[in-house]
Amino acid sequence: MSREQLVELARRTISHARAGTVPQAEAVLEVPATNYFDPGRWRLEMDRIFKRVPLTLGFSGELSEPGDYRAVDVAGVPVLMVRGTDGVARLFVNTCSHRGAQIMEAGTGNTRRFTCPYHAWSYDPEGALVGILDRDEFGEIDTSCHGLTELPCEERAGLIFGGLTPGAELHLDDFLCGYESMLDTLGLADCNVVGRQSVEGPNWKVAYDGYLDFYHLPILHKDTFGPDYSNKAIYDAWGPHQRVTSPDHRILAWADSPEDEWSMRRINSGVWTIFPHISIARFDVDGGPIFMLSQLFPGADPDTSVTTQHFLAPFEPTDEQQQGIEKQMDFLLHVVRDEDYYTGRRIQAALKTGAKSHVMFGRNEAGGQRFHGFVDSLVAAEDDAAYRAVLARSEAVFQP
Ligand code: FES
Ligand SMILES: [Fe+2]
Structure with a gap:
């Protein structure tokens, strides 16, 4: 099913590449410049997006054995992700009762x-x-009520999705809109984490x-x-999640081969994003293709963000291959x-002058248009019912 869909999308991209055309959004979109720096707006985005939607927090492959864990700060919340002895991945707030x-320092x-x-x-x-030290002296408490505070968590397509609000429901199926079957074709479930590095940037x-x-x-x-x-760029969307491909010479290089010979690697090329904060790209290194999963979180204020680049490989690299991976990471x-976020920080400073009331997303920038549309809908959704309604309206939309 996912192969059929990917083949159909590849045919569409090939015909654009041959014709030298590209699908367009209906109109140019204007986004208020204040959306990028106003503290009130930023607070709403934290509460109604980052504290509400499922976030992509980790990978099945980094928690392969019972007891495997990673402690990490997620937008100011100390999180502990752990594989239980029952094989289930769980998320906890990393704080003692x-x-x-x-409890744990950041790390694995x-x-x-x-x-x-x-x-x-x-x-x-x-x-x-x-375990309670000097339990008799401490006094009577019901230990069964004082475990770690659990956060909602579900695993799909090799990714660990979680929420930052204890007790909240994830609504992961409604949120993913079928996207997990596409992500599944990337084979992330069989990947090892072979590198990680972080970089600070402008407004998320x-x-x-x-x-x-x-x-x-x-x-x-x-x-x-x-x-x-x-x-x-051509944008295909499953709800708020978008895959970006290019109708370029790379696709034309294999466009004339028989369709049943199109490898999965070819038809699932491109950049895969997961709303609101993930981008997955694939790069070739010695040993095979590796994935860079960029995971972005807002920083402590509207003007900052932190991105962790996680590198995943479907193979166990030799020392030499690892050196190649590290070169690619650098x-x-x-x-x-030095290019994207350097520019982004300068954008941030320039927007804050108030010189421009709006920024623009062209008809050729449908991806940014869709992203800001979802951000706006979620920010406008005041309560859980309104949030559910936004999810219920989301559907898969492919550019023609
Ligand atoms: S705060 Fe953890 S044991 Fe006291
Ligand atoms: Fe870039």
Whole structure:
């Protein structure tokens, strides 16, 4: 089913490449410049997007064994993700029930017990409180009520989705709109994490706009990706999630081969984004293709964001291959830090002058238009019923 759909989309992209055409949005969209820096707006985006929608927080492959964990700060919330002895991946707030200490330092590992560094209370991988120091002296408490605070969590297509609001329902199927069957074709479930690095950037939407934007590729990245990258983009959407492909010479290179010989690798090419903060791109290195999954979170204020680039490989790299991966990581850090986010920080400063009331997304920038449309709908959705209604209206939309 996913193959059929990908083949159909590839046929469409090929016919645009042959004709030298590209589908367009209906009109130019104007977005108020204040959306990128107004503190009230930013607060609403934190509460009604980042605290509400499922976020892509981790990978099945990094929690392959029971007891495998990663502790990480997610938009100011200390999170502990753990594979339980029952094989289930869970998310917890990384805070002790005694007096709130953060239990684990940021990082990864494998353990049977999470022991708090303050007074040594301990928890098992399912989050139960299993050890209290000098229990008789501490006094009577019901340990079954004082486990780690669990966050909603579900695993799909090799990704660990979670929410930052304890007890809230994820509504993951409504949110994904069938996208997981597409993501599944990437094979992320069988990948190892082979590298990770972080980079600070401008307002999260200034940063994210760049991931949906091919228009800038041969211009801003003329010295890195190179000027022969196409600036044309086709956007296919599953609800708020978009895949971006180019009707360029790369697709024409295999367009004339018989369709049943089109490899999955070819037909699922492009950039895969997961709303509101993920972009997945594939690069060739010695050993095979690797994925860079860029995971973006707002920083502590409207003017900042933090992006972690996670590198995933469907193979166990040799030392030599790992060196090649690290070279590619350095290159991609340079591109994002010194080209994309360098430009983004300067955009941020310029927008804040108030010189421009709006920024524009052209008819050739349908991806940015769709992204801002969803951001606006979610910000406008005051309560859970309104949020559910936004999800219920989302559907798959493919550009013609
Ligand atoms: S705060 Fe964790 S044991 Fe005291
Ligand atoms: Fe870029």
